[in-house]
Every structure is written in C-alpha cells, then in structure tokens.
Amino acid sequence: MFNKARIVFKLFKNSFFFTGTLFFVALVTVLTIISLKDAYQLNLNKEFTSKQPHIKISFVNDKTIKNQKQIQQEIKYIYKQSNLISAITPFSSGNKFFMVFGMKLGGNAFYNGNIEIIGLGKEDMVYDFFSSKFVNRGEFQLPYTPLEFLYNFQTKDNIMIFNKSLFSSFFPVLESVEKVSFENKNKKYSAKLAGIFNDYDTQPKIYTSIQFANKLLNKNPNEINGYYLNAKSLEDIDKLTKILKSKLDKTKYNVSSWLEERAKQKMMFYIFNSLSSLIVFIILVLCILFILLLLYNAIVKKSYQLSVLYTIGYYLKKEIFISIFSMMTLFSALALFTISKVAYKLANMLHLKLSNSFLYDSLSYTLFIDFIFIVLIYILIDNAYKLKAKSVF
C-alpha cells in the first residue's frame, strides 16, 4: 500500500537500518557494561558486607579491661537504645614470636616471626555464636592446606583452619567444641575446631578462643583486652561508632571501627562505583549524540525530497517520528533478547553472578534510554524540518 509511512520507509530505509543497527549495538554494549558493572558491584558489595562489620573497644591505659561488668552494662545500654548491635564479643590479643611457623599456600607462603593472636570469647547475654552464619560459610580452602602440619602443631584433638580466601575481617570463633572432620589424600582427620589462621594479610593472625590465646600468650586464662561489637549491617557502622564514641568515656576506652581500618577498601569500592558509573554515562552520552547526529544527517540528506513533499502538502514529521519510534522499539526488543542470552555467558566467563533483577533492570535502563531518545528525536525532527523542509520555489 502506498501511503505516507511507505514514503518515509523508501526515503529513509538505509539510514534507519544503519542507525537502528548502531542503536542495537550501542544498547547491547551499554546494557552489557551496566549489567556486568552491576554484577561486579553486587559481588564486591556482597564480599565487602559479608565480612562481619565490627567495632573494636579497647582499654586506653591498661591493656586489660578490669571492670568488665561496668563496660558490659554501658554497651548493653547502648545496644538496647540504638538497636544497631547484633553481637558483643570479648577478646584477648597479643603477639607471639614463632621460630618456625610455615605452611604452603599453593606452595609459596611461609611465615616466620610475629603472629598476632586474637582470642575471642562469647558473650552469652547478647549473642549466641553457634547460630552465627560463620558455621555455614563453607569457604574453607582446605585442599591447599597442609593439614599434617596443622595436625602436628595443634594438640591431637584440635585443628586450626586456614582462612586464605577472605580478608582479615572479624570471625567469631567456636570455642573449641565444634567437631570437624576433613579428608585429605584419602586420610581422614577428626578434630575439634581450635581456631582460624588468617594468612591473607601482611600481618598473619590467629583467631582462636580466649583461653587458647591466653595460653599461647602466657596470660591469665580469663584476661580480656576489649570487646568486638558486631553491627547489624555495614551501613550502621559509622553511626554506631559515632554513638559509642560520644557515649563511652574517652579517657578509658578507645573506639575504632572495622570500616576505619578498611578505609582503603571502602574508598576503592566508592571509586569503582563512581568511575564505572561515569564511564557508562560517557558511553551512553556519546552513543546518543552519535546516533542523533546520524539521524539528523539522514534528514538533512533528504531535505530536498522533504521540501518537495512539504511544498505539495505532505508534512511527514509524524510519520518520521513513528518510524524511528518503531525502529527503536524493535531494536530495543532485539537488544533485550540478545542481552538476556549474552550477559549470562559473559558473567559466567568472568565468574560473576548477575543480579536476580538483571532482566528487569535491563528493561528499565532500555526504557529510560528510549525515553531520552524519543524526546531528543522529537526535538531533532522538529528542528530539522524547520531548518531543512522549505519551499522548493
């Protein structure tokens, strides 16, 4: 049927197809980048927040907290008021020099020297560590651990687990009562969990029970140096630190947060977030500008034909707009279909997990991009027409 839509199609089919293909490629690229960025951010955020966020309270002058009851009362009062604390853990810490304390981590890491020993206790009044998510983390990288060494280092019944996969975040330790068994080279080891050796940081740390730590450090069995407070979420840490700093006596207690210690990681997280958003924004703006320029050029190229049609009484603004809109809708749908197939494969290749709402997010981004395009295209067609579609006389 020969109608206005067909006129527009005949005049612009090549430019629209070319622009549409570019729009499709740009949309798939932008959506892929956004999806992978979101997935990476999500994974990073999960990794970051999965560390139990905590605040450390230690005694200022004397390394041993003498009046345990008083500070416990104070913390419990803050806990009840703020509702931001999920657990309170007493700790005892110190450094011990080991002449030979080495292990192969993938065959290349040996420690010989000072190791920080952190003993962690359980505060029954507030939190039950046995229900901690730590028990089910399943992130022990045992195949890389020379269990024989550990087995000999520990007493016969106890075992130390290496933590090489995580940062030196806070771990509530099971108090040498959890039974564990591991298999290595067809040899089965049964033991009690004595602690976790953190071999990831520059300063190696052993997390263990207060009693075992104090024994290694030659301290009194029940001596403690402070408290670890678990915040309910990472976002609460700053708020909680502020509250504690204002409520606790500064002359007696030092308050420092896990986030303060992790400032560098936090900064990198924010830098990644801002930088990736900026890159996506720049790519998006460039794509939009380039495609708009192509469309404008397509209209300018056909200005004579449009002028002829305009003079004889055919105003094709609406039809051009509808054609571009239809083209965009079609290529957007194609882009969404493609991204739904490609993004999962790419994410798998990069060992990332796309968010559950990935398709919904992609649809939202597409609608947003389409909306911007439509508004700009309307303005563009209007202006191109005003400038270019003139009398042929």
Added chain:
Amino acid sequence: MIKGNNLTKQYKNEIVFKDLNFHIPQGKFTLIKGPSGSGKTTLLNIISTIDNPKVGKLFIKNEEITNLSEHQKAKFRAKHIGFIFQSYALIPEFSILENCIIPLIDYKLSQKEMLQKAKEAIQQFIPEADEQFLKKTPTQLSGGQQQRISIARALIHNPDIIIADEPTANLDDEASKYVKNTLKELVEKKNKTIIVVSHENDYLNYADVLYEFVRSDENGVKSKFLDEEKAKEKIKQSKKRNNV
C-alpha cells in the same frame, strides 16, 4: 478565487513589497512577471500558503489562509493546489508511477485505483508510456519528459489551482510550447486557475491577467505591481503582435 489584501513582506531591514493588493480570478491564466529578485518567488510562497506575509490577509476560495496552522495549510495545499516546478521536483528514489501517486495518498482510494489513476495521468501527457517506462526513475528521463510527469503529478488529484514556477525555463522550444499549451488548455477546457511565475515575455500571449513587479518609488520598498491598466494593455499588445 485568490485575494491578497494589503500584503507586506519584509526580510530583516528590507521591505520586498508593501500593501500589495491583487485578485486572481478563477478559471483564468494569471501571469506573475518581474525581474530577478523583485519578489516573484516571495509572493508565490505566500500564495502557495508556504510563507506568511508580515502584514495583510490572504484569501483562497473565501477562506482566510493566514490564520491556518502549518498542518492545516499543508492539508489545504494537498487538496486544492497542484504544483509545477522549474526543476520538476520529482523524487529520485521513487519511480515515475510512485511520484504521481503521492498526491493521491490522502484520498481514500484503493491501491489499484491509485495505480490506474496515475497510469492514466501519465499516459495523458506521455501516451507511449508503458509498464517498463512507468518503472523508470526520474533521472532516467529527459527534461521535457520529467516536466510532463511533473504536470501529471500536479493534476492527478484534480486541484482547482495550479501554480507553476518558471515551468519552461529548462526546456527546449518544443517542450516549452507543449507545456504552455497544456496550461492554456487546462484553463479553457477544465476551468482551472493557473498561476505562472515567469520572466518569459512569451507567456503574455497565454495570460488573461498580469501582475508585473516593477521597482517601487517608495523609499525602502523594493517592488510594487505595475498599474492594472498598463498590465492589461501589455497583454493586449503582446497578443496583437503575435496574432494570438
């Protein structure tokens, strides 16, 4: 048919014409003449409803056109006016047949009816046009053939007014004569209102009404129309001289 009341057109500091009054009667051949840059095309754009005067009113078929929106004006043009251009203004991407169909789009006709009408219109001006010819694009035709197709396109939707801008400027004598006679026939046989803008004196032999732009005496105003009586006399003299 077409009435201009006190039309003034001004571009920045230049007044092209001021308080221009004219009446283009129905079923007559009207010639608008004048030297280059005198305002012929400007007036043509106003009569064609493409441009608006700065001051004044334009009436076509007793309807005030100056008040209509761009969209309404376009619709008006599509329905009531047929255009013939100096450069033929055929769309190179379309076949000859498609070029002729364009003015029929807004009429509720079937595809078959449109094709039939277009074929008849083309064959009226190029009797030898067969299926193969109709598929050709404008660039494959001679200037004379393109202008005939252009006339066919201008007439296909049976408009009351035909506006022709230098329709024979690019044609040889034979083709030129053919176009002029065709336009005259449209007046005489089909009672169409023909408006031709041209600087060719030969059109005086075909015209019933003449509006000729001459230099204006008024300060700052470029052009004005030649007196009506003088214009009539000019047509008369020309026809007498050429035995028309």
